[in-house]
Amino acid sequence: METQNYKNHRKFYPPHHFIYLPVLILLEILGVYKIFNDQPHQLIWILFSIIIFLLFYLAFMLRQHYALGLQNRLVRLEFKQRYFEIFGERSDKIEEQLKFDQIAALRFTYDDEFKEMLYKAIHENISGDEIKRSIKTWKPDPHRI
Secondary structure: OOOOOHHHOOOOOHHHHHHHHHHHHHHHHHHHHHHHHOHHHHHHHHHHHHHHHHHHHHHHHHHHHHHHHHHHHHHHHHHHHHHHHHHOOOOHHHHHHOOHHHHHHHOOOOHHHHHHHHHHHHHOOOOHHHHHHHOOOOOOOOOOO
16 A cells, blocks of 8 residues: 555545446436437436436435544544543643644644644644645554545
8 A cells, every 4th residue: 555645645435436426427417418408308307317416415415424524523532542642631622722624634643743733733723734734754544434
């Protein structure tokens, strides 16, 4: 497996991203095309297009909602655990000062850099993307959804 870094840390689920969603997009294009080019069956093609669009929207939103919701909870728990392991105290006050994107970006740091980036996130209010770009030694997260 390739070493993970800022440029390649995003992950795709091939059956969803490269088969199911593209097929729905092609069917939607077909439906819209047929609406204008098959006048006798125009109502059927309108209904077909609406159903395909709803399937696409539902598949996209449900997948995103469930996976990201669960992942966000786990990222917060990992942050709390890691903070406790490094500093020996609860992270409640610190976590309140951070945005989620900052917490998520801190996952990609090793412990020595974690302290520095946490300080910058709190005192300089740097964004999660800025944290990721500033990481000198990228800590991979190959188990991300």
